[in-house]
Amino acid sequence: MSLLELDDVKVHFPVKRGVLFDRTVGHVYAVDGVSLSVEAGQTYGLVGESGCGKTTLGRAVLRLTDITSGRVVFDGTDLAALPDEEMRRTRHRLQMVFQDPLGSLNPRQNIESILAEGMAAHGIGANREERRERIVEILRRVGLPAGALSRYPHEFSGGQRQRIGIARAIVLEPDLIICDEPVSALDVSIQAQVLNLLEELQDALGLTYLVIAHDLAVVRHISDRIGVMYLGSLVEEAPSDALYAEPRHPYTRALMSAVPVPDPEVEDNRERILLRGDLPSPANPPAGCRFHTRCPWRQPERCDTERPALTDLGDGHRVACHYAAEIADGTVQPIRDLAPPVLRDVPGVPAQAGGGEEPVPAAS
Amino acid sequence: MSTTTKSAKIDRLAELTARNETASGASLWVEAFRRLRRSKMALIGAAIMAVFVVLAIVGPWIAPYSPTAQTWRDEVFVNRGEFVGPRGDNWLGLDHLGRDLFSRLLVGTRQTLLVGVVSTVLAFVVGAVIGGVSGAALAFGGRVGRQIDTVLMRLIDMMLALPSLLLAVSIAAVLGQSLTTVMIAVGVAQIPIFARLLRGSMLAQAGADYVLAARSLGVRRRRIVLAHVLPNSLGPLIVQSTLALATAIIEAAALSYLGLGNPDASQPEWGVMLAQAQRFFDQEPMMAVYPALGIIITSLGFTLLGEAMREALDPRLRS
Incomplete structure (x- = not known):
């Protein structure tokens, strides 16, 4: 059975206008009926030009954006129908890596605090020492020195910041990670390093990825299956090799x-x-x-x-x-x-x- | 020769690298403070403020005469236009009742600072609570939150619709004359600015990626607001409060000038002094100039520091 299954997912944003009272004058059909399934342990690549709704779809899966209709079935449960608190408790199983490595890290938190935050929210690790031990282990895994603990995001390079973002995601031992343009903000030389890191982690931790990108080479490199989005819906979906071959x-x-x-x-x-x-x-x-x-x-x-x-x-x-x-x-x-x-x-x-x-x- | 400079360079590089290796992370506030220390504007502003604060504390002890004693009252004749200007005993001359102006100015520093600080703190706290609740409710409170925000912001809009001095005058008129009244009136008039500022700042931060990241981590809403959004939104408020302090001193002076100031004559205050001096502006303009200069210089000090802080805290200017 597939780990994540989207069934006719729609995200429509109302367009409001009005002087005194907001009237809904129309909708932006950001995601308009997408069905796809992601198998456990695999990487699903989602490509499309800017504005086609791929980021919105990624956020809708995590319920960072409310979906208008449809079902997001994760490991047998419909996330869209979960009550808020239960959804919050489920979040450690679905994580996200963001496009802007600096913007997605709170500038006032040091690395230890950034990585410990999710653990604290889900009761992972009994105390500070236990958490720190685990954080150091994760930092080593993503290729950052233990000395990074007390440093702040602005002291790192772009590639290192993205490693921190990845560490933040995997520290919660998720099943699925949604990578929203994980390398588009990085130099080409760094992109390969980060992609390789993602693959290594997938092998070692048995992760499932939903990778959102506009760079066809990136998606081809990393994906098992690829979906092409155009204007809010999928136009084609195939195993990676088949899609590129024909x-x-x-x-x-x-x-x-x-x-x-x-x-x-x-x-x-x-x-x-x-x-x-x-x-x-x-x-x-x-x-x-x-x-x-x-x-x-x-x-x-x-x-x-x-x-x-x-x-x-x-x-x-x-x-x-x-x-x-x-x-x-x-x-x-x-x-x-x-x-x-x-x-x-x-x-x-x-x-x-x-x-x-x-x-x-x-x-x- | 060249080898020595080269090795010196390498040593220097090693030293720099080593320092970089061992340096623990500097938080944004520490970094901002470092930048602040390098700014000339901040140094001048801080120096003025420091002098002002020290005078406010020690003023009553270093003042040569009592600020209220009409020691030289038989040398000043208001109705004949006879005033006493600066002289050996009285460095800035006498006021219309024969009191030493220099002593009054020194002792008055404390009252002036008190009015400025207390009213600004009042405006900051109340404004931040209203703005914070409003911003948090709108950003994370769903439909009910939007309603809470609407109610609070219409209240703030009503206050903003009145000119702040007019608002302060009305409050002072209703509450009656006292020092507390002046502080409350000036403070309340500044609340809407702080509330609006924090709300806007929080809304901007609520849309940031790191807030989205915290949500996807499963961090509770209360913690997102208190640990992520709020600390990152406070920068503009701190800057605004230094600017508001200058405004508060001027507004308190304006209230005194309009006769709504502190009626207690035993405590001189620059605004009151200015108000009293205006009656004799034709004959003895210097009597008004001294307290006015005091107000201008201290306001300038606070404003300089505020501007420098704004620049230091602006993330776009971060090196």
Whole structure:
């Protein structure tokens, strides 16, 4: 049985406006129906561009953000339905590593106090000495000297701070750690060290990770299974190797084609898919397939009106696209000189002559 | 030659490294204090404050004459416009009742400081309680918390809507004339600033990542507020209180000037002295200038120190 299972999780933030009384004038659909499962001992990578809702999803799992509907089943219990105090007691089993290593450490606490805080909250360790012993052990494990105990966060480098963040998480002996962009704030040279540390700890402590990132190389390096998010929902999910070998969703293909290849000849000749336009507003997501406004393979009617469900194409490769199979065997070809589709979909902007289907020269 | 400088450099490096190795962590407050010590503005401000405090303590003992004795009353004739300026016996001259101005100024330091400190402490404590409850309720109290915050903040808004001096005047008028009244009136007028400041500061901190981290650790809400949010929100309040101290002295002087000050004539106070001197400003302006200068210089001292503290505590300026 999987350790963590998300079932149609939705997080909608109300948009309020009003002079005297707040009226809800709409919602931001940050996470809009995500279902996925994370197996114990594995690493699930969640990728997507900024604003696609991946951080919100991570916070929703930990109930740092309230979920609007859906179920977050962790080891058989629905976290979303737990009373507050029980949730608090469960928290030591689910921990989080934050993106900003400095911002996530209280500047007025020294390292010992930062690491002891969670233990005190869960009654781990009978007294100060016992806790200190364990903290020193954990510090050694993440590669920090015992002398770090009495120091303060601003005295460490970025990589060391992230190690402190990791130590804070593992000191509670969690089953699952959610890593929200664990290395994006670090230098490239440090990123590998921290990722390796995460892998070592996984092997040694039997941890399960949910890694949220926008860097495809990072996710590929660390994940067993990868989910690609676009505008609040999953568009594709597959075992890591399968996803990189054969991306099935147009969005994933575009993402993959943006990764440079370290071979100048291949790099010059390979196919690149340029997406036009911006990520649509999550407050007003497009009808039908969320991606149809930017999709080069878009087909008339069905893509605009019917939202594709995540369907299994075999071997656990799940794709949310009506034409995934046709795109794969070449019966549906991408439209090369597609007019910037965003222009056509904004209400109020008059359609260009010929219904906007005319080829428009690319800007660059 | 070059080898000696080189080895000296290496020694120096080793020394620095060793010092770095053994140094235990310095907390933010210690660090801020170090920066404060290097700031010229802070040093000047602290020096002025120190002089002021010492004078407030020893003033009555070092004053050459009694501040209330009208020793030279037959040398001053107010109705004929005859005043006595600075001279050998009386360094700053005499006031309108023939009392030694220098002694009055010295002894008055204590009253002035007392009014400033007590009213600022009052404003700080009450303002911090209201602002703290409000901020904590709004950030962590859910729906009920939002309502508590709304009620408290509308009260504060009502106080803010009145000019602080007008508010102080009304309070002083209602409570009657006394030293306590002056302190309460000046203090209450400053409460809204402290309350608003702490609330805003706490709300900003409540959204910080380390608070999120504490929540995900399972730390209880009460501890998150008291151990994480509150200590990180107090910086602006401490700075504000040094600025408020200067304002409090000036407002107390304004109350005295309007005739709502401490009626007890045995204890001179700079504001009262200024108020009395204004009647004779045409004939003897210096009588008003001395206490006014005192108020200005001490306010300047507090303001300088406050500004320097604000800079020292600002995390963006941390080296």
